[in-house]
Amino acid sequence: MTVHTASPQVKRAPQGRDASAPHPAVLLLRTLWARPAARKLLVLAVAAAVLGPVAAATHGSGTWPSAFTVDLTKPLTGASDWIIDNRDSHWAFLYFFGHISGAIIGAVHAVYTVLLALGWAGVTAAAALIAWRVAGVRVAVTALASFAACGLLGMWVPTMRTLALMIVAVAVSVAVGALLGLAAGLSDRTFRALRPVLDTMQALPAFAYLLPVVLVFGIGVAPAVLATVVYAAPPMARLTALGLRATDKGVMEAVDSLGATGRQRLLTARLPLARRELLLGVNQTIMMALSMAVIASVIGADGLGDRVYQALSTVDVGSALAAGIPIVLLAIVFDRITAGSSTPRPARKLWATVPQGGTARTRTAATWAVAVLAVLGLARLSSQSWPDTWTVAIAGPVNTAKDWIVDHLYTGLPGIGGTADLAAHYTTWILNPLRDGLQALPWWGALLIVAALAWLIGTWRTALTAVLSLAAIGVLGRWELSMDTLSQVIAAVAVTLALGFAIAVPAARSPRVERLLRPVLDVFQTMPQFVYLIPVVALFGIGRAPAAAAAVVYALPAVVRIASEGLRRVNPGAMESARSLGATSGQQLRQVQFPLARPQLLLAVNQAVVLVLSVVIIGGLVGGGALGYEVVFGLAQGDLATGLTAGVAIACLGLMLDRVTQPTKGARDGA
Amino acid sequence: MAAAAALCTLAAAATTACGAADMTKQASPYAAAAGTKTVTLSVQSWVGARANTAVAKYLLEHELGYRVDTVQVDEVPAWDALSQGRVDAIMEDWGHPEQEKRYVEDKKTIAPGGDLGVTGHIGWWVPKYFADAHPDVLDWRNLNKYASQLRGPESGGKGQLLDGSPSYVTNDKALVSNLGLDYKVVFAGSEAAQITQIQQSAKDKKPFLTYWYEPQWLFNEVPMVEVKLPPYTQECADKGAKDPSTVNCAYPTTPLKKYLNADFTRKGGKAARFLKNFHWSKADQNAVAQMIAEDKLSADEAAKRWVKENPEVWKKWLQ
The missing domain is CATH 3.40.190.10 (Periplasmic binding protein-like II)
Known part of the structure; x- marks a missing residue:
């Protein structure tokens, strides 16, 4: 990973060189030209000086000119009507989409039936067994406790539904992702074609996908699985490609010299060597899929997500939490299992010490057989669902606690009045001026600023993508709304970064702080964003302030984690020499740690932007307005024209923000 | 496309013949799971x-x-x-x-x-404590008088008319502009958010004006009184059916x-x-x-x- 991708060195013939001494201005220009960043800015400044007045003269300096917009309402409404009218008669639906939908429903049904047949004891035992064999005793205990907790919370059946859906969605995502990754890993051309697509898909808020899928497949499990696959397959594809391409040249030559065929090379050398990346890909795919569990409930995914969604509509945070915790637990169990399988296992040694006859292979087979029999036996003994009497109702106490906190914070914060005042100040003094400022920006000015930011930290390609994305928003006629959303994102990102870096510094210094923070961060990161929405409304009222608060809470863990990791990894030698030179701890931080951790810190910024955007969009559900509201409106009214246009605008905004903050390609893969 | 190919294989495996698959005949996978x-x-x-x-x-x-x-x-x-x-x-x-x-x-x-x-009946409502103190707020003609008291951070200097979920039937934007009211429609985005906001305002006895409907359990907790809008007429409804932006009368029952x-x-x-x-x-x-x-x-x-x-x-x- 390079810290800074320098622009290609362009050799230019120095202009106006003659015998006389150069003019001071020329000298200044020449020194500036020597610095890549300044050179880029200079080019843009010239472009601005030439194009700005022209654009201003022909199309004004206000918002995006109406001459450049395309109204898609008519064709989109037409398309939507056509689909609804022909959905049960046209061949494309009967012979293509119908089979896709049927296969998904069949697969989920099959998995769900198996889970029900295993019963609660069977499922719990099977999970613990798999965890033990794959990742060791500690993970097995975690799995056991987690599944028991799902049952105790009274969420057994929804958990099984979500599990069935997740198993199918993850299997399809991994298959699709691995195929795409294989293609991209083996062919340079495919890799080049695929990379921007994958990059884009990872920057998109999931909410934007839902409407088109619903239109074709209707409400239900099939569209939910498909939306999840679209969201969760890219990391698998990306990491597979990365793993295959990173294979050691020496090993490949050795394999070649042994006369291996292309297929042998792939199966015996490249794939095994890429094992770590492949497993990381599976891990990332599972995490992404689980984070869709609640969002997909908006289009009828059922299971835990639907419980969260239903609880929130009665303003019942306690019940939402009771359904949210199993999602977190599932995520933790899956994460530990897949992460554990890529590291050496102490469990296997433990297993091998058990005195038994036969070869290692038959011994393993025998233990598996015994284990499977045990699971089946438990399945026969236990009932299908968790016993009703063994549940603990946490909703009541949680709601009481929430009410107490809200009552005390809403007006009674010392010094600043209360969260309600805080929200009002944030809206009036930060969001409104920022939004008005962005909306008042001349359209060509906004394009130039984006170009400058993207070019400074990236290449001319990323700059071009960013500018084109922003222009596309204008063409779609969503300029003003997007500027509103953008202002919310910028403000929330600023808050997130300030808080995140403030927490990351002590976490990087003290292992104890880090250990204390870690589980908290884990939980906050995997908890579905929807769970935060109602408490923030209670605290901050409706509007853009609660959306920002939810976004900060959601994005903070990733920022803290990446930033503290970056700071901690700073070369101890550099720190030591700084200390020996008598640098104070503040100086060390500013002059050694921050500069050396720059790539990680930039990555944290990039993540903050992507995560904040995804929540600001969901903020449409709590009065955040702008693009998020349009998507919510489109989904609620089945209005493809509004929803899809807003969805595309969000996608463009996400792409633009990602390009403007993404310094190095592929840096996110490691995180 | 690879997705489609993979799924087609799956589909072929799942269904014996490759005939038509009508999506309207596909029930939820969780239905009838236990017979x-x-x-x-x-x-x-x-x-x-x-x-x-x-x-x-x-x-x-x-x-x-x-x-x-x-x-x-x-x-x-x-x-x-x-x-x-x-x-x-x-x-x-x-x-x-x-x-x-x-x-x-x-x-x-x-x-x-x-x-x-x-x-069911949709309308505009104010909390009872506010209506008791200012009885004339219950006529829409007097609403502008109270706009300054009903301001919110999202209403940009105008009075705030709180609307709920985008999925609900609403003419509020048209009503505000056609009746010449100094208000801005602020969408809570979901009913849950709207209810939370109403409860929070009621706790502090703050005034508010909201789109709301009957029957609704919240009336038992936060008593509200309806603001009279121009009466609903068939003529106004027909006009509104053609062009929703022309509506200038109350909602029907x-x-x-x-x-x-x-x-x-x-x-x-x-x-x-x-x-x-x-x-x-x-x-x-x-x-x-x-x-x-x-x-x-x-x-x-x-x-x-x-x-x-x-x-x-x-x-x-x-x-």
């Missing part, structure tokens, strides 16, 4: 609708031996899901003429299920209706008959809704209590 008869009900996001579903579910399960799944979907997508057979019934509909024409009259995939017995999937009405047996017979009063619905939303009982528990106390109401539905 029971299953009914799927759509439950909308507002609590009144949840009360209908909760009681229907309880009776279907305990009196008729069905398994009931509920799925939360917004109103318009729910019509679509109903026509596809993904859900079997919508228990409370506030009038969707466009969908009615498309699915009931033209495609005949949805059948009317009769009246729910409750009439709507008898709430049930709708069933057409196939389900034919083959649904006892369950379909029961759902058609389901008919109760505003007081009944509110009683259950309040247990769910205010007393935080589970929907099932609330339904159980109501069913225990009101056998004379529901015994008739089982015939």
Whole structure:
């Protein structure tokens, strides 16, 4: 990973060189030209000086000119009507989409039936067994406790539904992702074609996908699985490609010299060597899929997500939490299992010490057989669902606690009045001026600023993508709304970064702080964003302030984690020499740690932007307005024209923000 | 495309012949998993609708031996899901003429299920404590006088008219502009957010003006009084049907209706008959809704209590 991708060195013939001494201005220009960043800015400044007045003269300096917009309402409404009218008669639906939908429903049904047949004891035992064999005793205990907790919370059946859906969605995502990754890993051309697509898909808020899928497949499990696959397959594809391409040249030559065929090379050398990346890909795919569990409930995914969604509509945070915790637990169990399988296992040694006859292979087979029999036996003994009497109702106490906190914070914060005042100040003094400022920006000015930011930290390609994305928003006629959303994102990102870096510094210094923070961060990161929405409304009222608060809470863990990791990894030698030179701890931080951790810190910024955007969009559900509201409106009214246009605008905004903050390609893969 | 290819292989494996696969015949994968008869009900996001579903579910399960799944979907997508057979019934509909024409009259995939017995009314409301202090706020002509007191951080210097979920029927933007009011419509984005905001304002006895509707359990907790808008007329309604931006009168009073999937009405047996017979009063619905939303009982528990106390109401539905 390079810290800074320098622009290609362009050799230019120095202009106006003659015998006389150069003019001071020329000298200044020449020194500036020597610095890549300044050179880029200079080019843009010239472009601005030439194009700005022209654009201003022909199309004004206000918002995006109406001459450049395309109204898609008519064709989109037409398309939507056509689909609804022909959905049960046209061949494309009967012979293509119908089979896709049927296969998904069949697969989920099959998995769900198996889970029900295993019963609660069977499922719990099977999970613990798999965890033990794959990742060791500690993970097995975690799995056991987690599944028991799902049952105790009274969420057994929804958990099984979500599990069935997740198993199918993850299997399809991994298959699709691995195929795409294989293609991209083996062919340079495919890799080049695929990379921007994958990059884009990872920057998109999931909410934007839902409407088109619903239109074709209707409400239900099939569209939910498909939306999840679209969201969760890219990391698998990306990491597979990365793993295959990173294979050691020496090993490949050795394999070649042994006369291996292309297929042998792939199966015996490249794939095994890429094992770590492949497993990381599976891990990332599972995490992404689980984070869709609640969002997909908006289009009828059922299971835990639907419980969260239903609880929130009665303003019942306690019940939402009771359904949210199993999602977190599932995520933790899956994460530990897949992460554990890529590291050496102490469990296997433990297993091998058990005195038994036969070869290692038959011994393993025998233990598996015994284990499977045990699971089946438990399945026969236990009932299908968790016993009703063994549940603990946490909703009541949680709601009481929430009410107490809200009552005390809403007006009674010392010094600043209360969260309600805080929200009002944030809206009036930060969001409104920022939004008005962005909306008042001349359209060509906004394009130039984006170009400058993207070019400074990236290449001319990323700059071009960013500018084109922003222009596309204008063409779609969503300029003003997007500027509103953008202002919310910028403000929330600023808050997130300030808080995140403030927490990351002590976490990087003290292992104890880090250990204390870690589980908290884990939980906050995997908890579905929807769970935060109602408490923030209670605290901050409706509007853009609660959306920002939810976004900060959601994005903070990733920022803290990446930033503290970056700071901690700073070369101890550099720190030591700084200390020996008598640098104070503040100086060390500013002059050694921050500069050396720059790539990680930039990555944290990039993540903050992507995560904040995804929540600001969901903020449409709590009065955040702008693009998020349009998507919510489109989904609620089945209005493809509004929803899809807003969805595309969000996608463009996400792409633009990602390009403007993404310094190095592929840096996110490691995180 | 690889996705399509992979899925096609899967599809070929799952179905013996590669014939037509009608999506409208595909039920939920969770339905009938344990070999029971299953009914799927759509439950909308507002609590009144949840009360209908909760009681229907309880009776279907305990009196008729069905398994009931509920799925939360917004109103318009729910019509679509109903026509596809993904859900079997919508228990409370506030009038969707466009969908009615498309699915009931033209495609005949949805059948009317009769009246729910409750009439719904949409309007603008202020809290009682505010109306008591300023009785003249109850006439729309005086609303501008109070705009400065009803300001919010999102209303940009104007008075704030709080609207709820984008899925609800609303003419508020047109009303504000056609009646010349100094207000801005602020969308809470979801009913949950709107209710939370109303409760929070009521706690501090702050004034507010909100789009709201009857029947609604929240009236028991936060008493509100309706602001009189220009009376509803047929002429105004016809004009509004053509161009929604011209509406300048109050909302009508709507008898709430049930709708069933057409196939389900034919083959649904006892369950379909029961759902058609389901008919109760505003007081009944509110009683259950309040247990769910205010007393935080589970929907099932609330339904159980109501069913225990009101056998004379529901015994008739089982015939």
